[in-house]
Amino acid sequence: MGNGQYKRKPRMEEWVEAAEVLADRLTECVHTYKHNTYIFMAEAERQHKTDLVIKILQKLHAALDESDNPTASGNRVVEKRLVDSFVSLFTEALKVLPWISVDMQKLLKSPWMKGFPGKVSESLFWGNGEERKGIGSGLPEHGRLPEWLTDIMDREEVGEVRPARSETGEPSRKDKEAADRWHEQNAGFLRTAGRVE
Numbered sequence: 001m002g003n004g005q006y007k008r009k010p011r012m013e014e015w016v017e018a019a020e021v022l023a024d025r026l027t028e029c030v031h032t033y034k035h036n037t038y039i040f041m042a043e044a045e046r047q048h049k050t051d052l053v054i055k056i057l058q059k060l061h062a063a064l065d066e067s068d069n070p071t072a073s074g075n076r077v078v079e080k081r082l083v084d085s086f087v088s089l090f091t092e093a094l095k096v097l098p099w100i101s102v103d104m105q106k107l108l109k110s111p112w113m114k115g116f117p118g119k120v121s122e123s124l125f126w127g128n129g130e131e132r133k134g135i136g137s138g139l140p141e142h143g144r145l146p147e148w149l150t151d152i153m154d155r156e157e158v159g160e161v162r163p164a165r166s167e168t169g170e171p172s173r174k175d176k177e178a179a180d181r182w183h184e185q186n187a188g189f190l191r192t193a194g195r196v197e
Contacts, residue, residue: 007159007160007161008155008160008161009159009161010152010155010159011162012079014152016067018148018149019060019063019089022089022093022145023057023061024133025127025133025135026053026056026060027057028123029104029124031120032124033053033103034050036108039106039109041106041107049099049100049103059085059089063082063086066081066082079162087153090152090153094146094150096138097135098139100135101125101136104121104124104135108120108121108124111125112135112136112138114126127144131143132148
């Protein structure tokens, strides 16, 4: 990476994309905790871990909703507040991703590196072929999403200037239909704050 590029802070679009990917992976984790009950895990432990993941998800979605607000684009005060929120959430996620990965390996009976037994484990650990979108081992030194989150925060810290947001005219988040579909599938999880029935 050249010196000029290295001094740039990450674009807001990259922050938002990473937050969306993290939200997708954490949602898969909530589904796995809730639905893979045939693998033994103490109910209190399962409930507690699900609650922690859902709390992070709720905060992530609040920040993503704020990033969709048209007044956020180009407003340095709002962008600074959003970046601060994302840094806090990514730091919180990086603390829990290692044990989440261990749980997911156990519950999905899957390694984190390769040889995934199903589509859910491939998506969760490998990001459906986009390696940086999978949680892997949950540790930044093993690459994937944890390394990407760490890299974004490192570039934010050493960067001097943030490139302007792209002027493509396209929404920065998933289309409304996908968002509605996600809400329909997951509203119950967010409302119950992780209660496992």
